[in-house]
Every structure is written in C-alpha cells, then in structure tokens.
Amino acid sequence: MLKYLNSSNSLQNRFTEYVKIDTQSDPASASIPSTEKQKNLGKVLVAQLLEIGIGDAHLDEYGYVYATIPSNSAKKVPVICFCSHMDTSPDCSGDGVKPMIHYNYQGQDLVLPDDPSIVLKMTEHPDLKDQIGNDIITASGTTLLGADNKAGLAEIMEAAAFLVAHPELKHGTIKILFTPDEEIGRGVDKADLKKLGADFAYTVDGETRGSIEDETFSADGAVLIIKGVSSHPGFAKGKMESAIKILGDILSALPKDRLTPEATEQKEGFLHPVSVQGNVEQAEAHFIIRDFDDDLLAEHGRTLETLVKQVMESYPNSTYELKIKQQYRNMKKVLDQYPQVLEYGMLAIERAGIPVKKQSIRGGTDGSRLSLMGLPCPNIFAGEHAFHGKQEWASVQDMEKAVETIINLALIWEEKTN
CATH class of the missing domain: 3.30.70.360 (Alpha-Beta Plaits)
Structure with missing residues (x-):
C-alpha cells in the first residue's frame, strides 16, 4: 500500500487550527448541543470535507457532522464508521487556546510560557519517555490544549483526505461521524444511526500510541x-x-x-x-x-x-x-460478540509498525453507548495525554501513527471480506 506521509505538516496544521476554536460543552445547559459554539468547528469540518471531495458532508441541527466516502471495491464490504467528538471538557477553559510545538523533544521539562508554574515533567508524564526526538504540542499554560478529542478529528480528516486522493487503494464505504457533547455524557443522544448506516465503528479517542480499548467502565x-x-x-x-x-x-x-x-x-x-x-x-x-x-x-x-x-x-x-x-454500560459485552472488530483494529496498529496495547478505559467514550445502541465500537489511540487540564499534550508522530492505523483499518476490512 501507499505510505501516509505528513510531509506538508497538514496533520499538525489541521490540529492547531481546530484547537483554536472554543468548543467547550456545558453540563448545565439543556440545549442540544449544549453550547452553540461547537457548531463553529462543525462548520469548518464540513467545509474541509467538501473541499476534500466528500460531497454529502453536512452539519445537522443538533451539531453532528456526517460524511461518506463511497466504496471503491467490488466486494460487499461492511460499512465502517470513524468517530471523534468536537467538544472539550468543562473542567478547564478552552477559550483562546495557543498551541505550541516543542520540536525534537529531548526529555527536558516543558515550561509553558503564559504560566511558568505549569511544567510538564517526564517524572509526572511517563509516556514522555517514549517521545525522545518527537515533536510535542502543548497549550501555552492558561487553557487546556483540546487534544481530547481534536487529535482524533485531525487524524480522521487526514485519513479521509488520503483515501480520497488515492482511489487505487480499495476500501468499502467509510462513514465519518463527529459528535458534540461527549465530555458531558450526551455525545450520541441525537446521533441518527439509521442515517449513518454503519455496521461497525471505531472511536479515535484513546491515549497512548498503539492502544486499543474494548472495555469501559x-x-x-x-x-x-x-x-x-x-x-x-x-x-x-x-x-x-x-x-x-x-x-x-x-x-x-x-x-x-x-x-x-x-x-x-x-x-x-x-x-x-x-x-x-x-x-x-x-x-x-x-x-x-x-x-x-x-x-x-x-x-x-x-x-x-x-x-x-x-x-x-x-x-x-x-x-x-x-x-x-x-x-x-461496559461495551465489552457487545464487542465480545464481534471479535473481528477488535482483531482488525489490532492488525491495523501492527501494520503501522507499532506494538499493540490492548487495555481497558477507566472512563467512557461515545463508543460505550454506540455499542449498546447496536453499533459495535472499540476505541483506538489518538495520542492525547493529560486531558482536561493545562498540562494536556500530544505528539505529532503519535498522531501520524493514528492516521496510518485508520487508513489500515479501511483497507483491512476490504481485504478480509470474501
């Protein structure tokens, strides 16, 4: 297959654009979405999907983004959905995010300039030990970054652009779903699964490089x-x-x-x-x-x-x-009935050249509820870390591996279909 290359820095450009748009959700609000500003990012995503060449991309009245990459395979491949959420946590401000890229990280403390008391230390963030030589993105010290889950948004968008640009790579129908209000537990309240029309799904909302999660609280x-x-x-x-x-x-x-x-x-x-x-x-x-x-x-x-x-x-x-x-409810009871969903996810990670880390989530994702609603949906890594706070960070190279994993998944489902 063709190798995904981030040579034009399009992945981090997408990501840093998205995090600058305030999409904080509000648990005290009864509206859907809970904050109208979430639609501001939704509109940007739709415009970019249309520009990529995905003609049915649209934002609905509830703040959900839907889009379809049509099948280019002669096989009857199951319809796969990739899902990420647009909102950021109410726990920390997402207004005025100033993303910073710390190039060629060498293990040093990362002092965030707008509040020098906010310091990322390897002793407190053990995953940083695997990032030597990589490029680390943080906020400036006064806000969260928004990698949870704008890293997932950027990765799905990059994978979609790659698949559309390379029609010689065979895949089935791919659905894209971007949700509001995941951080306040309402991420799929108004998701139209009939319109979505997917057989299986993957949320791209995990942490450590190579992780895949089939179990939640x-x-x-x-x-x-x-x-x-x-x-x-x-x-x-x-x-x-x-x-x-x-x-x-x-x-x-x-x-x-x-x-x-x-x-x-x-x-x-x-x-x-x-x-x-x-x-x-x-x-x-x-x-x-x-x-x-x-x-x-x-x-x-x-x-x-x-x-x-x-x-x-x-x-x-x-x-x-x-x-x-x-x-x-724990999604494992559903996912255990469809072992190929997890199996293909693990294979996609292996083909990206990284070790698989199968684990459980001490939390929940949209996939928890989607699975119980009849759409089996494990969670794959997005490379987001220390979410919901000012020390949140992401690695460009981990995000690139997430893009490769998404692309691999699209191709594996086609390859494994008789």
Missing part, C-alpha cells in the same frame, strides 16, 4: 437531596437540622481508602461526589458511580444509600431523596 449518576430543618440561628437550639451539615456528614462517611478515585486503579470501581450546593434548608450533591462489573456497580449504589440512611438516623426531622440513573 459501566456508569451511573446519583443525585442526593437533603431537606433539613431551618430556623433563626439565634433561636435554633433543639430545632435546626442544617442540610449543609447533614450532607457534610454523609460526604465525610464515604470510604477514603477504597471506592474513591484517588485510591483506586485498573479495574477497581469508585463512588465519587462531583458537585455540591445548598443552604440550611436544602442541600444537594451529585455523584458518579463507576465499575467494570455491573453487579459491583449496583453494590456501590447500595453502599451510598446505606451510608445516607445511617447518617440520617441522627437527624429525625430531616429527609432525603436519592436518585440513581444509568449513564452508560
């Missing part, structure tokens, strides 16, 4: 509302039961050496408060609950309710309401 969200008893603080003795203090007692009762993100790793689950608000009369906390095993996930929810009941016994005149809602 299963996830629930919980909302706890405490209704206390308010009275004038000057005359509160024997009367007041502060909802704030009750909630504080509950949070203090949560396990500290287990079931918490800072004390767990690998396939250990957790129960994690992510926001609190309130006053004496009413206080509210939101939790995320995670585990790879659905039975353990349910057990963590029961643990939370048991702790709440125990604390509430000390406040007989106050009440609580706890609602636990399903968010997404």
Whole structure:
C-alpha cells in the first residue's frame, strides 16, 4: 500500500487550527448541543470535507457532522464508521487556546510560557519517555490544549483526505461521524444511526500510541437531596437540622481508602461526589458511580444509600431523596460478540509498525453507548495525554501513527471480506 506521509505538516496544521476554536460543552445547559459554539468547528469540518471531495458532508441541527466516502471495491464490504467528538471538557477553559510545538523533544521539562508554574515533567508524564526526538504540542499554560478529542478529528480528516486522493487503494464505504457533547455524557443522544448506516465503528479517542480499548467502565449518576430543618440561628437550639451539615456528614462517611478515585486503579470501581450546593434548608450533591462489573456497580449504589440512611438516623426531622440513573454500560459485552472488530483494529496498529496495547478505559467514550445502541465500537489511540487540564499534550508522530492505523483499518476490512 501507499505510505501516509505528513510531509506538508497538514496533520499538525489541521490540529492547531481546530484547537483554536472554543468548543467547550456545558453540563448545565439543556440545549442540544449544549453550547452553540461547537457548531463553529462543525462548520469548518464540513467545509474541509467538501473541499476534500466528500460531497454529502453536512452539519445537522443538533451539531453532528456526517460524511461518506463511497466504496471503491467490488466486494460487499461492511460499512465502517470513524468517530471523534468536537467538544472539550468543562473542567478547564478552552477559550483562546495557543498551541505550541516543542520540536525534537529531548526529555527536558516543558515550561509553558503564559504560566511558568505549569511544567510538564517526564517524572509526572511517563509516556514522555517514549517521545525522545518527537515533536510535542502543548497549550501555552492558561487553557487546556483540546487534544481530547481534536487529535482524533485531525487524524480522521487526514485519513479521509488520503483515501480520497488515492482511489487505487480499495476500501468499502467509510462513514465519518463527529459528535458534540461527549465530555458531558450526551455525545450520541441525537446521533441518527439509521442515517449513518454503519455496521461497525471505531472511536479515535484513546491515549497512548498503539492502544486499543474494548472495555469501559459501566456508569451511573446519583443525585442526593437533603431537606433539613431551618430556623433563626439565634433561636435554633433543639430545632435546626442544617442540610449543609447533614450532607457534610454523609460526604465525610464515604470510604477514603477504597471506592474513591484517588485510591483506586485498573479495574477497581469508585463512588465519587462531583458537585455540591445548598443552604440550611436544602442541600444537594451529585455523584458518579463507576465499575467494570455491573453487579459491583449496583453494590456501590447500595453502599451510598446505606451510608445516607445511617447518617440520617441522627437527624429525625430531616429527609432525603436519592436518585440513581444509568449513564452508560461496559461495551465489552457487545464487542465480545464481534471479535473481528477488535482483531482488525489490532492488525491495523501492527501494520503501522507499532506494538499493540490492548487495555481497558477507566472512563467512557461515545463508543460505550454506540455499542449498546447496536453499533459495535472499540476505541483506538489518538495520542492525547493529560486531558482536561493545562498540562494536556500530544505528539505529532503519535498522531501520524493514528492516521496510518485508520487508513489500515479501511483497507483491512476490504481485504478480509470474501
């Protein structure tokens, strides 16, 4: 096959263009997409897809980008989709991103100039040890970079341009899907899978070079509302039961050496408060609950309710309401039914000349929900690191390998079809 070459720096040019467009999503917004500015990037992507020669590229009312590269094979090849998300995390500003390329990295500390207190050190970012001689992209120190997931966007766009420019490379129908609001768990809420028409998919939203992930957390969200008893603080003795203090007692009762993100790793689950608000009369906390095993996930929810009941016994005149809602489920149970999806992904990575790292995600992707919606969808690496914060970085050379992997996948599905 022809070798993908980034000789004109088109990959990093795409990427650095995309990260400058603020696409931060907003969990407090009820609109779809949650922020209208996400469509600004969607419009750019559609214009570039049309320029490449993909005639059906369009942005829909909900902020999704759809496009099709038609099959050029005589075989009846399964339709494959490549998917990345356009939004960036609400956890850190994405406004005014100034991408910087640190050429020929040699292991030194990378001090970000707009805030010299933000320093990337190899001791804190172990993957940097594999980047000697490579070109590292960071932001300038006051924002996140947006590699999560604009690295994936740039890689899919580069692969699409390459396939269109080389019709002698045989492939089946390729679908492209760019989603909004993945970072707030709504990435496929309005995805039209019938219109998409794909048989299998790959999200390009992973971290380390060569990684492919077929397993995610299963996830629930919980909302706890405490209704206390308010009275004038000057005359509160024997009367007041502060909802704030009750909630504080509950949070203090949560396990500290287990079931918490800072004390767990690998396939250990957790129960994690992510926001609190309130006053004496009413206080509210939101939790995320995670585990790879659905039975353990349910057990963590029961643990939370048991702790709440125990604390509430000390406040007989106050009440609580706890609602636990399903968010997404481990995609492995679906992907295990379609082993060729993972097998071809691993082969595509090997053909890019890099070791395969099969692993699980301590998180979720659009692929989690797509898989459960009937579109089996593992996750392949995009080369993004330290996401959701000011130390986020990506490697140009890792991104190039992701482009090669996407191209390889398109060709392998055609090659393996009888």
